[in-house]
Amino acid sequence: MSSFKDIFDKFDWNDVLSDILQKNEQDVQQALYASKRTIEDFKALISPAAKPYLEQMAQLSYQLTKKRFGNTIQMYAPMYLSNECQNICTYCGFSMTNKIPRRTLTDEEILEEVAYLKSKGYDHILLVTGEANRTVGVSYINNAIQLIQSKFANITIEVQPLDQPDYELLIESGLYAVLVYQETYHKEEYKKHHPKGRKSNFDYRLETPDRLGRAGIHKIGLGALFGLEDWRADSFFTALHLRYLQKTYWKTKYSISFPRLRPHSGGLEPKVEMTDSDLVQLICAFRLLDEDVELSMSTRESEVFRENIVNLGITSISAESKTNPGGYAVEPQSLEQFEISDERSTEEVVTMLRSKGLEVVWKDWAHNWQ
Amino acid sequence: MDTLKIADKEFSSRLFTGTGKFSSSDLMRKSLLASESELITVALKRVDVEDDNDNILRHLDHPRINLLPNTSGVRDAKEAVFAAQLAREALETNWIKLEIHPDPKYLLPDPIETLKAAEELVKLGFVVMPYIHADPVLCKRLEEVGTQCVMPLGAPIGSNKGLKTFDFLEIIIDQSNVPVIVDAGIGSPSHAAFAMEIGADAVLVNTAIAVSQEPIAMAEAFRMAVKAGRLAYNAKLAPVKKHAEASSPLTSFLNE
Numbered sequence: 001m002s003s004f005k006d007i008f009d010k011f012d013w014n015d016v017l018s019d020i021l022q023k024n025e026q027d028v029q030q031a032l033y034a035s036k037r038t039i040e041d042f043k044a045l046i047s048p049a050a051k052p053y054l055e056q057m058a059q060l061s062y063q064l065t066k067k068r069f070g071n072t073i074q075m076y077a078p079m080y081l082s083n084e085c086q087n088i089c090t091y092c093g094f095s096m097t098n099k100i101p102r103r104t105l106t107d108e109e110i111l112e113e114v115a116y117l118k119s120k121g122y123d124h125i126l127l128v129t130g131e132a133n134r135t136v137g138v139s140y141i142n143n144a145i146q147l148i149q150s151k152f153a154n155i156t157i158e159v160q161p162l163d164q165p166d167y168e169l170l171i172e173s174g175l176y177a178v179l180v181y182q183e184t185y186h187k188e189e190y191k192k193h194h195p196k197g198r199k200s201n202f203d204y205r206l207e208t209p210d211r212l213g214r215a216g217i218h219k220i221g222l223g224a225l226f227g228l229e230d231w232r233a234d235s236f237f238t239a240l241h242l243r244y245l246q247k248t249y250w251k252t253k254y255s256i257s258f259p260r261l262r263p264h265s266g267g268l269e270p271k272v273e274m275t276d277s278d279l280v281q282l283i284c285a286f287r288l289l290d291e292d293v294e295l296s297m298s299t300r301e302s303e304v305f306r307e308n309i310v311n312l313g314i315t316s317i318s319a320e321s322k323t324n325p326g327g328y329a330v331e332p333q334s335l336e337q338f339e340i341s342d343e344r345s346t347e348e349v350v351t352m353l354r355s356k357g358l359e360v361v362w363k364d365w366a367h368n369w370q
Numbered sequence: 371m372d373t374l375k376i377a378d379k380e381f382s383s384r385l386f387t388g389t390g391k392f393s394s395s396d397l398m399r400k401s402l403l404a405s406e407s408e409l410i411t412v413a414l415k416r417v418d419v420e421d422d423n424d425n426i427l428r429h430l431d432h433p434r435i436n437l438l439p440n441t442s443g444v445r446d447a448k449e450a451v452f453a454a455q456l457a458r459e460a461l462e463t464n465w466i467k468l469e470i471h472p473d474p475k476y477l478l479p480d481p482i483e484t485l486k487a488a489e490e491l492v493k494l495g496f497v498v499m500p501y502i503h504a505d506p507v508l509c510k511r512l513e514e515v516g517t518q519c520v521m522p523l524g525a526p527i528g529s530n531k532g533l534k535t536f537d538f539l540e541i542i543i544d545q546s547n548v549p550v551i552v553d554a555g556i557g558s559p560s561h562a563a564f565a566m567e568i569g570a571d572a573v574l575v576n577t578a579i580a581v582s583q584e585p586i587a588m589a590e591a592f593r594m595a596v597k598a599g600r601l602a603y604n605a606k607l608a609p610v611k612k613h614a615e616a617s618s619p620l621t622s623f624l625n626e
Contacts, residue, residue: 066581068528070391123418153415219474246475251445253474292475357393365443366415366453 003210004244005203008237013186017233023047032056037289042239045285046232054281061284061313064291073353074316074361075346076124076156077117078298080325081105081144083337085130087197089183091225091261091268093323093337094130096197100335104135107147109330114148116329120346123363124154126179126318128337131160131198138166142173149174154365156221160198161208167215174367177219179257180208184228185237193228209241213249218365220245220254221296226279227261227270235282239289255294255316256286262300262338276305280312287313299340306342307352319349372604374571376549377465377497377518379436381408384566385596386438386551388576389426390416392585399429401579405589411438411467411574414453419460427461438499440467446480447487454491466491467521468500477527481508485515492516501553504535509542509550520546521574523554524565528577530557533565543569559588559595566599567607 023044031041032053044050045057082104085094093100105113117125127144129136136159145155156177157170167178184190187202194200209220222241224234242254258279261270274282279301286295297306297314299321310317322328323337344352350360373380387407392398402410410430418424430437439457444450447470454466468491470484471477479502491498497518502508504522512520522542525531532555533539543550549571556562557578565573575592582588 067530067577070577070580071393072391153418251472251474354394359392359394361416363418364415 001210003207004241005206007240007244008185008206011237011240013233016236017230019043020047020232020236023049025049025052028053031288032060039236039239039243039289042285042289043236045288046235046282050281050285051277054277054284057284057288058280058312061287062311064287065311065313065315068291069315071357071359072361073310073314073358074124074294074364075122075350076126076154076316076318077120077122077346078126078128078158078318078321078323079110079113079117080128080323080327080337081110081140082129082132082136083325083335084132084135085197086133087131087199088195089199090193090195091228093335103325103331103334104132104140105325105330107143109326110144110147112329113326114151118151120320121350121362122346123152124156124316124365125152126156126158128157128323129159133160133198138162138169142170145170145173145175149367153363153367155367156219158221161205162211164211164215167212167217171215171217175217176365176367177221177253177255178208178212178217179221179223179255180205180212181221181223181225181257181259182206182238182241183225185224185234185241186229189229209245210248213245213252217252219294220249220252221257222254223257223259225259225261226274227268227272230272231274231278231282235285239286242290242293253294255296257296257298258283259298259300262341279305280309283309283313299342300338302341303344306349307356310353310356310358317349319344319346372600374549376499381572383408383593383596384572384600385562385592386411386572386574387579387589388574389413389430390576391580395425395429397585398426398580399432401585401589402430402435403432404586405575405579405593406434407593408434409436409438411440411576413442414439414457415443419456436465437461437463438465438467439463440469440501442469442471444470445472445483446470447483447490450483450487451490451494454487454496455494458496464495465497466499468498479503479523481505484508485511488512488517489515499551504538504542506538506541506545509546513546513548517548519549519551519571521551521553524552524561525555525557527554529555530578531555532557532561533568536568539565539570540568559591562592563595563599563602566596567602569603572596 020043027044028050031044083094084102089095154176158179190202212220294315296316324334383406385407386409389412417426441450441453444453470480488498488500501521509520525534551572552565552570553574556575562573579588
């Protein structure tokens with residue numbers, strides 16, 4: 001069966017990177033003035049040569065986002081179900097070798113967390129787990145979805161990659177979207193950061209969006225974890241992945257996230273730094289490449305950064321996120337996957353968004369006609 | 371009075387509007403009231419029909435406003451029929467704006483599923499308003515299965531590009547026995563006026579009002595443009611002359 005791997009294998013990381021670094025002012029201008037932008041234009045827009053055009057890119061990104069998404073921003077909340085994990089990931093607080101108390105929420109505890117999030121107004125939820133197939137496998141996730149299905153308009157998961165029939169089962173239970181970040185598209189570096197556990201299989205992860213597309217999922221979220229490798233090359237491969245998926249699974253919606261490495265217990269220093277200016281450039285470049293793709297921003301980023309980025313292309317954000325299972329109501333003091341940066345309450349974030357002329361959208365889906 | 375009749379309802383305004391993309395519900399209400407629109411579409415997926423205090427629905431409560439639920443988000447006929455029934459039950463209206471766009475990127479309507487769903491919904495007693503491509507044959511097919519109007523697009527939704535499908539809209543308007551409402555792509559009052567001048571029965575505008583710097587003023591501008599275009603259509607436009615008339619006519623020899 002054909003998959004993104006067929007395309008991916010034709011590219012060489014170093015060639016891609018040097019190509020991006022060689023883009024010049026003329027390439028950037030060409031990209032800025034094109035009415036439909038190509039992946040080559042995207043390379044120019046994320047290149048160092050585009051830096052002097054950042055304000056122009058931001059203006060364009062602002063206009064395109066307004067046109068498609070209007071004066072609105074969607075809100076979602078992540079909910080960690082478990083921190084059990086059999087993977088070793090050098091950058092993650094839940095990594096198997098980290099000596100932290102492990103917890104997997106029971107049904108009662110899930111409902112306690114849900115009650116808290118509902119009281120804050122959330123209708124779109126993101127369920128997160130580590131990878132522990134025996135205790136937090138497909139049946140656990142399926143049970144969690146069925147348990148909360150009537151309470152949320154929209155359920156997304158960010159869990160271990162699964163097989164197509166598993167996704168079909170979860171969709172049947174009310175699953176709307178799956179986030180699966182490649183972390184890095186640099187195959188050798190990927191191996192270094194994921195030395196043990198199922199996650200060490202680069203190709204299986206790379207082909208996950210294909211399995212999701214075949215299963216008929218409504219939305220797939222892509223992204224790379226910035227800090228592991230060069231952000232420009234990783235973003236090129238993310239864009240390439242996006243383009244391939246849009247053409248192949250054309251009934252599915254896509255979103256892109258932009259996680260930057262955050263401090264956590266057992267921390268890893270970023271190998272390649274991504275500055276605030278780089279991140280703004282990248283967000284605008286994605287919007288210029290694709291007017292319709294959803295761009296998401298978590299509480300990993302600071303208050304100031306988030307306040308300014310919501311008008312530059314971002315279409316959905318979270319607030320007061322907890323990255324520990326039970327963090328909202330059950331056991332607020334337990335250890336987090338990573339430290340969040342913007343710690344403001346949901347109410348404060350909503351007030352901030354309104355002051356920026358943005359209407360908060362809590363509900364943009366209904367699964368009861370499926 | 372020059373009213374528009376669709377099914378059992380008469381409309382004095384030929385400007386239909388939508389509820390998306392406004393920066394607040396309050397501004398949405400004020401803009402829609404300024405537009406004097408009497409038929410306003412709302413996406414089922416955006417409202418909580420079980421909540422009596424739903425933020426959008428609450429702001430649309432007005433004697434002049436008729437709600438037109440739409441099925442945005444569904445991917446095929448089966449889901450559309452289900453959504454329509456849900457809307458009928460919850461919002462107590464048998465009117466439905468049928469939107470089936472399986473492609474979430476350009477939101478282009480699926481003609482095959484739309485025709486299938488329209489046929490079934492008409493049988494179930496719905497007043498069906500289908501959002502479709504400017505495809506003249508599809509319009510006739512929809513008319514045949516009993517839709518009460520057709521809603522061909524002027525340009526990709528949200529694009530504000532105007533009547534890119536002009537040649538096909540002209541054919542549709544020429545052939546149709548049901549009202550033709552130009553939906554999607556209308557980006558400025560002049561586009562709306564133009565659609566009315568060529569004989570569209572109404573237009574539906576959302577993005578151009580909601581995303582404007584001053585939505586209330588823009589709603590008023592659209593109200594006036596639609597009215598002007600309709601008046602012009604009724605008054606019959608003077609013919610457009612491509613060339614000046616020749617001073618020595620070619621057929622004058624016939625009179626000699």
